[in-house]
Amino acid sequence: MSAGRRSGLSNRGVWIAILLVSLVLAGVVSFYAASTPDGLTKVSEDQGFARxxxxxxxxxxxxxxxxxxxxxxxxxxxxxxxxxGVLVVLALGSGVMLLVRRRPHGGEADAEADAPDSERV
Amino acid sequence: MHVPNGFLDAPTSVATGVVAAGAIGLALRGARRELDDRTAPMAGLVAAFVFATQMLNFPVGAGTSGHLLGGAIAAVLVGPWTAILCTSVVFVVQALLFADGGITALGTNIDLMGLSTVLVGWCVFRGLQAVMPKRTSLVPVQAGLGAFVSVPVAALLFTALYAVGGTADIPLDKLAAAMVGVHLLIGIGEGIITALAVGSIIAVRPDLVYGARRILRARELEIRPAATSGASS
Incomplete structure (x- = not known):
């Protein structure tokens, strides 16, 4: 997949970046999020079914x-x-993905999915 | 758009729960084809990212706000089947730990905010990809447009569910207009955030974006016979 790479950023570098961004968004930036009611909540108030x-x-x-x-x-x-929340979702999400990949049967799909591994850096 | 307990009646909630369970079952099989050593770790991170961005309500007009739903961005980053799993994990954690979105409404929320935005976002994305020039630089735009469309569609879907199993007797035309109106605005935010996030990853590692791989593969096949043409980027 070298044709797809435009920078020296490794897989791990991208993963850590996404994790850090998520932690900062949820841990710090979220304090500044709008506190007005969310779209559905507002509609339910206006249309009279919030009760x-x-x-x-x-x-x-x-x-x-x-x-x-x-x-x-x-x-x-x-x-x-x-x-x-970010850590729990990450743990649970990663766990599900591990399970999906580990499940036996369907060897042909595995062979196909694993093919790019040889090109990993 | 988290639906709380009580908005929809029990039969409707059971039905949406069955649909959600079926979709997750299919996704557990479908995701096997999408996950390899590079995408599997991405999937957990994309779920975490969607959770984080859902905490960030942005204002949309008078006295209301919205947040990313995330189906489109997840589908473009890790593939549609995996995206169904990612978004479902987010809604389960939100309902169980954060009391956001009712537990009896969990199936409804997975269907509305996960399944439907994944399907609509991905279909619009792939449709645009089919008719537009095959360039990775267009992937963020296509993802953003898919994300934009997915939000008002989810709002319409909520209205449809309310028509079937809403617990209050309210005029449905007004509900539809109000839901689509505010969610068109939220959709703009969804589109921008999706385009920016997908664009950031495309800029450094386009091969890590599931929705860009088809283009990268096609390009590799094209470049080899005509190596002198300098067709890269």
């Missing part, structure tokens, strides 16, 4: 509402929740 919303089963979660339980500082509370 049909019922309680959430996870309201007691320590991270409910993207805030960390027991952390008073809003910036820290939201930031921690964001970082925790």
């Amino acid at each position: 049909t919303e019922t309680t959430h089963e996870s309201d007691g979660s320590p991270l409910a509402g993207y805030q960390t339980d027991g952390v008073a500082n809003g910036r820290l509370s939201g930031g921690l929740a964001g970082v925790a």
Whole structure:
């Protein structure tokens, strides 16, 4: 795949960059996100069906509402929740991908998918 | 666009849950063809990135806001089957840990914000790719347009679900107009963020972008017989 490469950035370099960007967005930038109601919430208020919303089963979660339980500082509370979320999603997402790749059967698909490995840098 | 508990009745929520489970089942098989040693680590990271950007509500007009849904960007970066898995992971974590999007509405949210934006985003993206010049520099534009279209379509789909199983008796034409109106604006944000993010990766490692590989492969095949023409980029 050398034709596709325009820089010396390695696979690992790109992966770390995406992770860092995600952590900064969720951990820091999220504090500055708009706090006005989201599109559907606003429409439900305007159209008069917001009242049909019922309680959430996870309201007691320590991270409910993207805030960390027991952390008073809003910036820290939201930031921690964001970082925790990114890491949990990364772990769960990567786990699913590992499972998908590991499942036996379908050897022909594996052979095809593994072909580019020889070109890895 | 996270649907809370209570907006849709139980039969509709069960039906959307069945659709979501079926889609995830198919995606678990389909993703095998998309995942190799380079894309598998990308997939987990793309899920994390989508989660992060969903925390970033941007203002759209009067007193409302929106955030990235992420199906289109995930599909272009890691492939549509894998994207269904990525977005589903995000919605599961949001519902279970962050109380964002009801648990009885989890299937609805996976269908609306994941499945539908992946399908629409990917189809628009591939359609544009088929008719536009085969250049990797166009991939971010095509991805952005796919992302833009996917958001109002998801809003329409919500309206359709509400028509079937909404728990309040409200005029559906007004609901459709309000949903599509605000989500056209959110779609613009979705398109811009998608184009910028895909563009950043295309700029350094286009081969890591699933949606660009077809073009890269075609180019490699073309270059060899005519190596002197200097056709690169």
